[in-house]
Amino acid sequence: MAAANWHPLTWMSHALDCQLFGLNAAAHHADSVLIHTANAVLLFLLLRWLTGLEWQSLMVAALFAIHPLNVESVAWVAERKNVLSTALFWAAIGAYAWYARNPRWKRYLVVVALFALGLMAKPMVITLPFVLLLLDYWPLGRTLGSPPLAFAAQPTAVSKLVLEKLPLLVLSAASAAVTLRAQRLGSAVQTLDRVPLFSRVENATVAYCLYLWKTLWPSKLAAFYPHSAADLLPWQWILASLILIFITVFAVGFRNRRYLLVGWLWFLGTLVPVIGLVQVGGASMADRYGYLPLVGIFVMVVWGVNDLQKANGWNSRLISGFAVCVLIALSVVTYRQIGYWDSEYDVWAHTLEVTKANSFAEDAIGSALTAPDVAMSEKNLEAFDSERKRTDEAHLHYQRALAIRKEMARDKPSAYLPDVAFTLINLGNLERNASNNKEASLDYEEAAGIHTTLIQQKQDSLPEDGAAAFANLGTLEANESRTDTALVHLSNALEIYRQLAKQNPAQYLPNVADMLNDLAVIERGAQRWSDAQRYYEELLPVRRQLAEQDRANVPSLAMTLNDLGILYGIENRSDEARQRYEESLKLYQQLSAQDPGTYKRFLAGTLNNLALLYSTEGRFQESRAFYGQALSIYQDLSRREPDTYAADVARIEARLNELDKKSLSRSAAR
Secondary structure, three states, rough: EEEEEEEEHHHHHHHHHHHOOOOOOOHHHHHHHHHHHHHHHHHHHHHHHHHHHHHHHHHHHHHHHHHHHHHHHHHHHHHHHHHHHHHHHHHHHHHHHHHOOOOOHHHHHHHHHHHHHHHHOOHHHHHHHHHHHHHHOOOOEOOOOOOOOOOOOOOOOOOHHHHOOHHHHHHHHHHHHHHHHHHHHHHOOOOOOOHHHHHHHHHHHHHHHHHHHHHOOOOOOOOOOOHHHHOOOHHHHHHHHHHHHHHHHHHHHHHHHHHHHHHHHHHHHHHHHOOOOOOOOOOOEEHHHHHOOOHHHHHHHHHHHHHHHHHHHOOOHHHHHHHHHHHHHHHHHHHHHHHHOHHHHHHHHHHHHHOOOOHHHHHHHHHHHHHHHHHOOOHHHHOOOHHHHHHHHHHHHHHHHHHHHHHHHHOHHHHHHHHHHHHHHHHHHHHHHOOOOHHHHHHHHHHEEEEEEEEHHOOOOOHHHHHHHHHHHHHHHHOOHHHHHEEEEHHHHHHHHHHHHHOOHHHHHHHHHHHHHHHHHHHHHHOOOOHHHHHHHHHHHHHHHHHHHOHHHHHHHHHHHHHHHHHHOOOOOOOOOOOOHHHHHHHHHHHHHHHHHHHHHHHHHHHHHHHHHHOOOHHHHHHHHHHHHHHHHHHHHHOOOOHHHHHHHHHHHHHHHHHHHHHHHHHHHH
């Protein structure tokens, strides 16, 4: 589980891209485009196979391929899960149609396997069992009393069709449970205190109609739509409810046109997992959520126009010309929409242009400005051609986000104060990077105070943000030698990270390690050896675990072993000090062989520590050997960087001279 999601197949697809193309973004994007293209082709082939109608199937597939609402799913590489899961969704439907022609358990297993893979790509395909029931009604014609259809399947009782879907429903239930757990661990699921049930129902009703409207008139498309339930007027959700009821009655009333009811229920049903009844994140809707559901609307419109043309004797060339004009218009809008995804900065700048009071976008564009190398295009960098300009602009956006969130928090503090704390942390980071430590401290203190207040009042908070506020504040104080307050705040951060790591060790154990290390360093600097040792001893098994999971953590393990060895040496625990030094030495030797430019100096430092330990034990020969190795490394480093390492060379030479004197003195005494 990562990023508040469980989609291992999607992670594997990203990992494969990295193996093949490294971090070449163009190649990753190209893969998403290829999968989307394959999805459009698969949709066409499926519809033509199931209905026997070529031109209608082609039109639906064309609308799916070029509709502007689908830009987000393809242009945003992180939405690989959307295009990949849909490919498996189409494959599962194809396998099901194959099974429906000749129901055999081996064929059914293929459906189950493809559905399981789809869920492992993105759990939104959880609705497949219900979609298959709709397809049984039309166009498969598997329900009793179905009219003769192009796809010849054996009619079956509805009860049997439902029972047939039970294994798939079990998979759906398991996927829902795993997904909810992952989202809760990632603090993505909003509580009822924050977004009440009635507000969710209001927003869901309006969102359904907005998806319909943006399908027909795709304008003002944004990467993030703020949750609008708090601002909805009664007439808005009432009107939206009436529209949905009217369309439902219309589809039922014309049930002899089965595609109307199937298309409408397809749209309503496949949106259920993301319509906001279980509110994940702070968005009211998202363009990417329409990727699969809008197919139902496309079917309704295309098949409906075809029937109207036949019933009214409309000129088929005129209808074809109109269809081409629609596709051209959508292509133009799609091309323009793709341009807004040139960079992270462009995405959020456009989002701010087409939405109101969007604190999320204000925060996001501020973060983009602070990471220009990865989040801004050359065009953006020309407009903000200095770090000062980018910092000032980021500060402006963070302040706007803060103002919006504080205004919302006045009415619902428990719901929006966590967001206020989040923006304060971003502001603090910006101020700290600009060396405005006083302003940064004030931001961190306010954010930490919000977290403490919410906990005291037993209200929902975002614990990781509280931990970040305490950690950043403590680090800032430690750098300014305010050790007493730094210890308090770092300890608070450590306690939160410990609790988070119990639920999600993969994500939060590194934070636990960082806090333990910072606390140990402060205590060691204050010469409180026992306290420093306590933190280092708790830190060591954490470092070992992290190093076993990822070799990138080996340098931190080597450093911790060395630091703990120093403490044991101070307390005359020679055997334990030697054990830690020797283990650290082996790790640094391995690291130096791989990257001498980075790790030779650390290897020399550990050799020096071992030499000093043996010297204090009167084992001068062993001490001299380790000093000699350290001196050789420092001399080599000094030839390249004399200003940095000349003092180390002189120090080791002086210690070797002292060893010679001690050796002579011992020999004379004998």
